[in-house]
Amino acid sequence: MGLLALGTPFEWAEAKEHADNVRRLGIQQLIDIWKNYKGNERDVLLWGDETEYLVISFDDEGKQAYLSLRQAEILNELAKYRASEAAKVANGDKPIPTFHPEFGRFMLEATPGAPYNVGWDCLLSVEADMKLRRKIARNHMAPNETPISIPSYPRLGTPGKFTEPYHPPTGSKSRSQFLPDEVINPHIRFPTLAANIRSRRGEKVAINVPIFYDKNTPKPFNDPTVDYDRHLFPEDDDVRNGAAKEGHIYMDAMGFGMGCCCLQITFQAKNISEARNLYDQLCPMGPIMLALTAAAPVFKGFLADQDVRWNVISAAVDDRTKEERGEKPLEKSRFRIPKSRYDSVSTYISDSPRLLPEYNNKDLVIDPEFKEQLMKNGMDEILATHFAHLFIRDPIVIFQETLLAPPDGLADHFENIQSTNWQHMRFKPPPPGESIGWRVEFRSMEIQITDFENAAFAVFIVLLTRVILSYDLNFYIPIDKVEENMKTAHARNAVHEKKFHFRKNLFPTRPVTPTRDEHGRISRPPSPSRAESDADARRAQVDNEYTLLTIDEIINGSKSTSDDEEDGFIGLIPLIESYLNTVNVDVQTRCDLARYLDLVSKRANGQLKTGATWIREFVRGHEDYKGDSVVSDKINYDLMKRVEKLGNGTGELDAFDEQLLGKGWRRV
Amino acid sequence: MTTPPSQLLVRTGNVTSSAAGVVRKGLANSQRELVSALRENFKAAIGEATLSTKREVEDGNIVDPQTWTESVDGVLTVPAKSPYSGQLKEVREGYEVTVKLFFLPGVEQSRHEQHMKQALEQVLSELGTEYVDLLIVSFPDIHFDADDEDEPVVTSEEVPAFVGTYRVAEELQQNGSVRRLGVSEFGSSRLSSLLKHAKVKPGVDQINVRDCCVVPKPLILFAKEKGIDLLTHDDCAEILNEEILGGVLKEFGFEAGWRPEWVVKYTAVVRDRGVVENKGYFAFAQKGGEAAVEKNGNGNGCDGNGFVKLN
Numbered sequence: 001m002g003l004l005a006l007g008t009p010f011e012w013a014e015a016k017e018h019a020d021n022v023r024r025l026g027i028q029q030l031i032d033i034w035k036n037y038k039g040n041e042r043d044v045l046l047w048g049d050e051t052e053y054l055v056i057s058f059d060d061e062g063k064q065a066y067l068s069l070r071q072a073e074i075l076n077e078l079a080k081y082r083a084s085e086a087a088k089v090a091n092g093d094k095p096i097p098t099f100h101p102e103f104g105r106f107m108l109e110a111t112p113g114a115p116y117n118v119g120w121d122c123l124l125s126v127e128a129d130m131k132l133r134r135k136i137a138r139n140h141m142a143p144n145e146t147p148i149s150i151p152s153y154p155r156l157g158t159p160g161k162f163t164e165p166y167h168p169p170t171g172s173k174s175r176s177q178f179l180p181d182e183v184i185n186p187h188i189r190f191p192t193l194a195a196n197i198r199s200r201r202g203e204k205v206a207i208n209v210p211i212f213y214d215k216n217t218p219k220p221f222n223d224p225t226v227d228y229d230r231h232l233f234p235e236d237d238d239v240r241n242g243a244a245k246e247g248h249i250y251m252d253a254m255g256f257g258m259g260c261c262c263l264q265i266t267f268q269a270k271n272i273s274e275a276r277n278l279y280d281q282l283c284p285m286g287p288i289m290l291a292l293t294a295a296a297p298v299f300k301g302f303l304a305d306q307d308v309r310w311n312v313i314s315a316a317v318d319d320r321t322k323e324e325r326g327e328k329p330l331e332k333s334r335f336r337i338p339k340s341r342y343d344s345v346s347t348y349i350s351d352s353p354r355l356l357p358e359y360n361n362k363d364l365v366i367d368p369e370f371k372e373q374l375m376k377n378g379m380d381e382i383l384a385t386h387f388a389h390l391f392i393r394d395p396i397v398i399f400q401e402t403l404l405a406p407p408d409g410l411a412d413h414f415e416n417i418q419s420t421n422w423q424h425m426r427f428k429p430p431p432p433g434e435s436i437g438w439r440v441e442f443r444s445m446e447i448q449i450t451d452f453e454n455a456a457f458a459v460f461i462v463l464l465t466r467v468i469l470s471y472d473l474n475f476y477i478p479i480d481k482v483e484e485n486m487k488t489a490h491a492r493n494a495v496h497e498k499k500f501h502f503r504k505n506l507f508p509t510r511p512v513t514p515t516r517d518e519h520g521r522i523s524r525p526p527s528p529s530r531a532e533s534d535a536d537a538r539r540a541q542v543d544n545e546y547t548l549l550t551i552d553e554i555i556n557g558s559k560s561t562s563d564d565e566e567d568g569f570i571g572l573i574p575l576i577e578s579y580l581n582t583v584n585v586d587v588q589t590r591c592d593l594a595r596y597l598d599l600v601s602k603r604a605n606g607q608l609k610t611g612a613t614w615i616r617e618f619v620r621g622h623e624d625y626k627g628d629s630v631v632s633d634k635i636n637y638d639l640m641k642r643v644e645k646l647g648n649g650t651g652e653l654d655a656f657d658e659q660l661l662g663k664g665w666r667r668v
Numbered sequence: 669m670t671t672p673p674s675q676l677l678v679r680t681g682n683v684t685s686s687a688a689g690v691v692r693k694g695l696a697n698s699q700r701e702l703v704s705a706l707r708e709n710f711k712a713a714i715g716e717a718t719l720s721t722k723r724e725v726e727d728g729n730i731v732d733p734q735t736w737t738e739s740v741d742g743v744l745t746v747p748a749k750s751p752y753s754g755q756l757k758e759v760r761e762g763y764e765v766t767v768k769l770f771f772l773p774g775v776e777q778s779r780h781e782q783h784m785k786q787a788l789e790q791v792l793s794e795l796g797t798e799y800v801d802l803l804i805v806s807f808p809d810i811h812f813d814a815d816d817e818d819e820p821v822v823t824s825e826e827v828p829a830f831v832g833t834y835r836v837a838e839e840l841q842q843n844g845s846v847r848r849l850g851v852s853e854f855g856s857s858r859l860s861s862l863l864k865h866a867k868v869k870p871g872v873d874q875i876n877v878r879d880c881c882v883v884p885k886p887l888i889l890f891a892k893e894k895g896i897d898l899l900t901h902d903d904c905a906e907i908l909n910e911e912i913l914g915g916v917l918k919e920f921g922f923e924a925g926w927r928p929e930w931v932v933k934y935t936a937v938v939r940d941r942g943v944v945e946n947k948g949y950f951a952f953a954q955k956g957g958e959a960a961v962e963k964n965g966n967g968n969g970c971d972g973n974g975f976v977k978l979n
Contacts, residue, residue: 042758044940118942270941470944471684581698581902582944583937584766584802587875587883590900 007399009192012199015398022395022403026413027370030387030429031377033411037430038272043437046115046268049458051130052261052447053108053137053147056640057164060144064633065640066164067106067153068145069182074108075099077140089113097133103193103258105185106163108137108147115268120589123462127455134451134647146644149454150611151260151309151446154298154631154639156183157251159225175204175233176253178225178300183255189397194254196396197319204235207256207315208248210305212297212492214620216627223250225300249302257316257342260296260309261447263454265461266428268437273351274469275438276383279427280350281468281475282461284502286424286444287344287485291494292551292603293446293457295611301636303619303629306490307612308446314340317422319396335365335392342422344486346479349386349427354474354508358542361478367391390421409433424486444486449611449646450661456596463593464572467579473506477546493613496606499548504569555604573601602662614660615639673744676926676953677790678913680705681712681752683947698903702931702949703916710736710920713747733921746922754946755796756936763936763945765800767791768852768874770907770931771833773808779929780833783952787932788845790950795936804850804874805837811905812853812875822857830858831865838868850874852901856890863894874899907931908951927956 010018057068068074078099089095095113102109110133116122137147155162157169157178171181173191175198184190198204211221226244230236244250269275294307318340323333330336339346346362348355364385371388375381395416402412409432418426426441442461448454467473481501488498549558549569557571576597580590602608609617619625624634631639645651646661653661683705717736738748756763769787771780784805791800807830830851840846850872851862859873873896877883883898891898908931914924929952936946 042762042940045942118940466942469941577902579944581900582935582947583942584764584872584899587877587888587898587900590877 007188007401009188010398010400011192012196015196015396016200016394018398018403019394022398022413022416023367023370023391025407026395026415026417027373027387027391029407029411029414029432031374031379032408033414033429033432034374034379035377036432037438040430040437041271043268043270045118045270046437047462048112048115048266049126049130049454050109050111050262050264050266051133051149051451051454052102052263053110053134053149054104054153054261055106055108055141056146056148056644057142058144058146058637058640059164063637064161065155065637066162067104067156067183068141068164069105070142070145071101071105071107071185074137074141074145075101078136081136081140097129097136099133099137101185101187103185103190104255105183106153107259107261110134110137120585123459124589124592126458127451130451130454131649138648146648148449148640148643148647149261149447149451150449150615150643151262151296152299152312153259154615155301155633155636156259156299157225157253157256158301170232172233174198174253174255175235176255177227177230177236177239178251179253179255183259192397197254197317198235200319200321200394200396202321204238204243204252205254205257205316205318206238206243207251207312208245209251209299209312210248212303212305212616212629214303214627214629217629220246221248221629222246223248223302226250249299249304251300251312251316254316256299257309257313260313262309262443263293263445263447263457264441264443265445265458266439266441267462267465268439270437272438275427275440276350277352278440278465278468279425280348280352280355281473282440282442282465283345283348283425283479284475284477284482284485285461285464286442287482287489288500288502288551288554289442289457289461290424290444290446290486291489291498291500292555292600293448293610294489294495294613295446295448295615297492297612297616298619298631301631303616303631305492307492307494307610307616308490310444310486311490313422314342317342319394337365337392341393341420343424344483345423345425346483347386347389348476348479349383351380351382354476355382356476356538356542358539359476359478361480362483364389365392386427391417393417393421396420446611449614449643450649451647452595452661453599453611456599459593459596460576460600463576463579467572467575470579470582471506471575472508473575474508475503475506477501477503478542481546492616493610495551495603495610499550500554501546502549502554502569503546505545506570506575552605556601573597599662608662609659611660614656618642618656671742672955673739673742674955675743676955677743677745677950678706678953679709679745679747679750679790679794679950680948681709681750682754683752683949684944698933699907699912702907702933702951703912705949706916706951707919709750709752710747710916712751713749714920716751717747731921746917746920752948755794757945758938760797762939764802764939765791765795765797765934765936766802766804767800767846768804768806768901768903768933770806770903770933771808772908772928772930774927775808775929777829777832781836783930784833784836784840786952787930787950788840791932791934792845794948794950795934795946799845799847800934802848802850802872803837803840803846804852804872805833806852806903807833810853810858812855822861827861827865831862834862834866834870838866841868848872850899852903856884856887859887859890859894859896869894870896872897872899874901876901876903876905903933910953910956913951913953925956926953928953 055068057066082096085096097110097113100109112129134147163183167180167182169176169178169180173181173195181191184194211217213219223244226239228239269278290308290310296309297304297307299312320337321333322328323330324335324337326336347360347364366385366388370391371384374384374387407413411432424444426443428439428441430436430438445457485500488494488500491498553569555572557574558568603610618639619631619635622635622638624632646657713736714731718731736747738745769784837849841849848871849868851870852874854873873891875898877900908928910927913926913928918924931949931951933949935944937944
């Protein structure tokens with residue numbers, strides 16, 4: 001979350017009247033930014049990660065763990081600390097990490113004090129920086145509070161007390177029967193966001209996560225915590241109209257999704273073209289990394305039959321009307337929209353000739369007027385299409401004051417649309433007036449329990465981007481296959497049991513014989529696959545470019561099945577090793593990087609467990625577990641204690657912890 | 669053109685932008701990377717040559733080497749020009765250019781001076797630059813064993829040999845064509861011997877560590893004390909030999925019997941972005957008698973089982 005503007009937000013009924021205006025201003029701001037910054041060249045690599053935490057409040061006597069709602073007080077303490085350190089930083093000390101509010105009033109977000117650069121020392125400082133953030137956060141909490149990093153709090157929305165202090169779930173913003181409005185960050189933006197998403201949709205959001213059927217789970221399973229008899233708000237009818245599905249854990253508020261924690265990485269590219277390329281090449285990695293970082297097996301007190309948070313957030317902010325979702329004929333709404341605002345990427349954006357039309361095979365919903373306007377201003381069709389696609393969405397929260405201020409030199413209206421399109425990649429134009437370049441954000445990863453793991457995945461992605469750029473790798477597969485992979489990634493233990501569409505050969509193909517043009521310069525013959533008349537052949541070629549691979553094969557490579565050594569998949573870690581063998585790396589760095597690559601490799605090949613499997617097994621092996629999928633207060637307390645211990649790096653690891661982290665993972 | 673050339677220079681061009689096989693095969697080891705890069709580059713050069721002469725290449729036919737090689741002053745250069753070669757694209761200061769020169773066994777030390785200058789000259793001209801940032805010298809028969817706690821005693825004959833060669837590197841550093849010097853595979857005793865004689869201190873010692881967490885403590889401490897960076901590499905102890913070079917050459921219709929004397933590897937990395945823009949090799953060989961052919965060129969840390977397909 002960026003800076004929070006103060007102001008007076010419109011309720012939805014009024015906000016929607018201003019939606020067109022905000023979109024128009026947003027597009028104009030985008031055009032200005034594009035014109036001013038499209039020529040940026042040779043920006044250096046800068047990158048940063050964002051880590052998110054849940055704040056737990058322990059009652060050790062009663063053996064209870066709750067979500068603390070003291071976000072504002074804690075952030076206030078952290079801001080004071082930051083101010084007190086400002087003098088030292090001004091004198092050249094390393095900037096201290098920054099903390100930001102998040103949607104959940106029980107959450108914190110932290111980022112490094114300054115972006116990292118390309119240096120090895122920076123890459124190796126990530127883990128220490130993450131640990132420092134956690135330590136600083138903890139030092140500014142009450143003695144019984146602690147930050148933990150798991151994607152979803154196991155008992156969010158359970159009957160009775162799950163927050164400290166208790167609040168009844170009767171608020172008018174979410175109108176949830178499970179979550180009180182008091183779990184929402186009280187800054188006016190957030191309750192308005194929740195209320196306007198609900199209003200725009202015309203009912204409460206409906207999140208149905210498949211239940212994990214254990215040996216004593218009632219079958220059929222009907223979520224026993226749903227109250228069909230409440231008559232507090234009109235939306236209480238939702239469940240009487242079938243919003244809660246059989247066989248599923250039912251959740252009904254934005255907080256269930258936006259209360260989840262993620263690990264996100266942002267890179268600055270050297271220019272707009274490199275940013276567009278990185279966006280595309282990392283896009284197929286989104287589902288792979290989601291499955292590989294899976295750490296969310298419990299929702300609302302039940303074990304789920306999935307391991308990740310993604311579709312929960314997606315449904316939690318799904319503001320589409322029935323008409324847009326295709327459940328009613330289009331009358332008032334402008335478009336049928338196949339996906340939530342929070343979902344996988346629907347279109348590639350590179351300007352490289354490698355991006356064949358066959359890869360963008362989704363029937364993309366766009367606003368044709370905006371596309372035309374962007375193209376008239378010189379933007380190419382592919383990029384104009386991307387933004388015209390983002391701009392089919394309404395702004396959800398509009399502050400009245402922003403409509404009175406002149407829009408020039410700002411990006412607020414553009415960002416209103418851009419940053420409420422929560423896709424698994426984000427293409428970020430430079431903020432006006434600052435010396436920041438074109439950036440790409442990788443958004444699918446789940447937060448990990450320890451900073452060792454978080455650093456490992458962050459470093460893996462950074463190294464992967466360097467390999468992609470050095471070897472000019474090509475990850476393209478048709479975008480609908482990426483979407484399919486995203487669904488596959490949700491399955492329980494997808495990382496070891498599922499296969500994913502992936503490109504067989506990542507290397508650039510080159511014609512065997514280059515040709516010369518009339519000036520004697522080498523030119524490549526036009527590939528026959530680009531010819532218009534040859535669409536069928538091109539489609540056949542594209543279909544032959546990818547295959548189904550396990551995540552182990554993708555990460556570690558696969559052995560060839562015949563004598564021809566080139567028919568196996570090369571593996572991303574072998575490629576990273578090859579890169580590290582090419583650049584100058586010192587012994588200590590190589591040794592440290594090996595720990596991270598080893599973790600990623602072993603998560604992929606099954607020698608180590610994902611956070612999701614580890615948590616699931618912890619629950620199922622707990623003495624208080626009755627085999628009925630229920631994660632009780634007592635189990636949750638013990639789990640939170642264990643997660644706290646791992647996250648803080650205190651105490652000894654036992655054999656069970658080593659199944660998650662491996663032996664000897666802790667560095668001096 | 670009547671006297672047949674007695675020296676051979678082969679080049680790979682830019683490996684990162686050549687075909688897929690190079691990186692893939694390079695994963696196994698640098699010897700394979702070199703060999704497959706040479707093969708890819710030869711093929712590409714032939715493709716270009718046949719195109720410009722409007723002739724078709726038919727499978728199985730060997731194209732006349734004269735169309736794509738160059739023979740000047742007794743040096744045969746293969747290929748004459750590389751389709752994958754590349755000058756640095758951006759301003760020179762933006763790059764870190766590293767050159768590693770492998771002196772191969774069986775060459776008199778007295779010829780190292782000429783070889784080092786020759787090798788550096790090729791790299792500078794390939795990249796279109798006046799200097800390299802780091803020159804690492806790899807001496808024949810010096811191998812570091814991380815598992816061996818007791819480093820071998822440095823023999824009295826070898827010190828003058830490597831110091832002699834190092835002198836040439838120092839000269840290049842002093843004339844500005846090299847910024848920083850490095851050595852490869854030196855344990856602490858060799859490093860310490862070198863430091864006693866060096867006028868320009870080596871800034872880098874590059875060691876091959878498969879499991880990089882087992883570097884002997886004394887070496888780490890010594891390097892730290894002397895301000896020498898310990899860098900890792902993954903190069904084979906034997907990067908090229910006569911049999912392997914002969915195998916590649918034969919595929920393209922050249923006679924065998926070339927004895928490689930040095931190999932140089934260069935990389936250009938964009939400093940601020942960590943992107944490898946250019947990487948390649950040159951190798952230089954002398955026409956040798958039949959007697960010089962050694963039957964078994966494998967071993968020495970690189971598994972060469974059957975990857976050179978003769979015919």
